Amino acid sequence: MNYARMVIEKEAPEEYGYDRIRFNLSESSIADQKLSDMGLSLPDLTLFYGEHRGDRELRALVAAQDDGLSPDDVLVTAGAAGALFIISTALLSERDHLAVVRPNYATNIETPRAIGCAISYIDLDFDDGFAVDVERVAAGLRPNTKLISVTCPHNPTGTTMG
Ligand SMILES: Cc1ncc(COP(=O)(O)O)c(C=O)c1O
Incomplete structure (x- = not known):
């Protein structure tokens, strides 16, 4: 596939530099944060490979939001952008x-x-x-x-x- 970068990507603060922007009124990304800045600490976090379709308990919670859905109807993605990629490549x-x-x-x-x-x-x-x-x-x-x-x-x- 032949991907082109859009202007919005090239102008994104994370590439342009947060320190070069004085007033950021509408961009949705954020500069680097520490967990401690948000009052969080994860001293003993287990990192694991995980299930391909997403954690079953999470999928069950999502499925419970609507009638007639089961966890197998739910696919967890790393952000909406990944889901949108799957939708385009699956349908088109x-x-x-x-x-x-x-x-x-x-x-x-x-x-x-x-x-x-x-x-x-x-x-x-x-x-x-x-x-x-x-x-x-x-x-x-x-x-x-x-x-x-x-x-x-x-x-x-x-x-x-x-
Ligand atoms: C309409 C829309 N869809 C998808 C996304 C991407 O979301 P994510 O950061 O969860 O991948 C954005 C991010 O701004 C968005 O505005």
């Missing part, structure tokens, strides 16, 4: 189509682009308060659409859908 191939509301989180654009599927962009407008127009999303669908990608709350504006 060169024969498929993606409708993606843009701006969007980088993974939801660059992973499908690397896969080589057809992509329709539904661009949000400042003048519309970055609201998602469902009719425009529907108009962008094709018989081979496998995935519609919308972030809610929206990244990066924070707008939500009813």
Whole structure:
């Protein structure tokens, strides 16, 4: 696959340098922290390889959030970005189509682009308060659409859908 780095990655504080940024108003990452800064200590933490699908007890707790789910329906990932990667690579191939509301989180654009599927962009407008127009999303669908990608709350504006 052919991955391209997005501008947002190159400008990320962890690469640009936290010490070079005076006012960080909207970025979601944080500078290095110590557990002791948060009043925590883990003196005897066991580090282990773990289960491939995630700890069974954790998966059971997640499954208990909704009716009809079992722990085997739950897959634990190291962050949402990993889950989004799995979703794109599991659902999309060169024969498929993606409708993606843009701006969007980088993974939801660059992973499908690397896969080589057809992509329709539904661009949000400042003048519309970055609201998602469902009719425009529907108009962008094709018989081979496998995935519609919308972030809610929206990244990066924070707008939500009813
Ligand atoms: C819409 C959206 N999806 C996924 C992620 C990635 O989440 P994680 O840091 O849990 O991998 C972010 C991070 O900002 C995000 O804004």
